[in-house]
Amino acid sequence: MDSVCIRDAKEAFSVRPRFLDHFQYLTLDVEDNEEQNLIRLFPAAKQFIDNAIAQGGRVLVHCNGGISLSPAFVVMFVMQHHQLSWEDALHMVQNRRYCISPNGGFLTQIKEYEAIYKANIAVSTFNYPNEQRPAARRKRNDEDDDESREDERKRPLMQSDEDPDAMQT
Template sequence: MFLLCCQCSGQNKTALVRLGITHVLNAAHSKQGSIGNQHFYGNDFVYLGIPAEDSTYFDLDQYFRPAADFIHRAVKSSDGKVLVHCIMGMSRSSSLVLAYLMIYEHMSLKQALHCVVQKRAIYPNRNFLALLLDLDLQLMKKRRKRRSCVIL
């Protein structure tokens, strides 16, 4: 299970413990207005910080796989719950959750968007959407290639 939220929720360690959060993925690590690192969260949480910028030029796709792997490891552990946050919880963090759904849950971008939008409003910027569309195409090609190898 994972939660997607804004940075203010990610800084309330008492609330995180109460929710059963075990892992924190901060998609705005070291950015102004974002507090958090492994030292801040201590031994109560496993932390991954991604220094993403919510901009039209930031290359977020370099973090799709590491973020997806982190979420996957957390949700596959018996009691794992992941909090994924950034400053506003709408673009950076949602893009990383979408990438996770596409990579590990084998959803298309359209399916992943539909899944997340049912739970909360998200607004990945155009750049991030373009990178997610590229990821969608790459994953689709891999799936087709695997299916064609099985058929042969």
């Protein structure tokens, strides 16, 4: 079994890897405050968890209280792993640990992370051509040429039934 130990540096004396013979640890020093950037730290945790799962293992993600800090990482992982919305991932984790409550800053980042992971999926599945193709141009019928462009230029900017001299282009 592996463990992601997430702790505030002030808690390092009590929240630390203790069973080095039995677990592989990833220790992240993270402040439990609303300004802490979790999105920047999440890729290392995700990679560690993915590697453990790929080897048939399990991962315990923990912090001091298990209320805000580690649940935020778990929600982000569940969201991306199962390709869920942030709300569905949060509810999935809350259904297994009812007392979680990521702080407001963490919750905002969880919401932001949904767009990030979805954009990464879209980019990774998009097939880039080897060479740039010119932008598609709309073909016109011969009838559309000059007459339609002239009609567009004469269209009024605003309709007014009261003033017959309303401005036109």
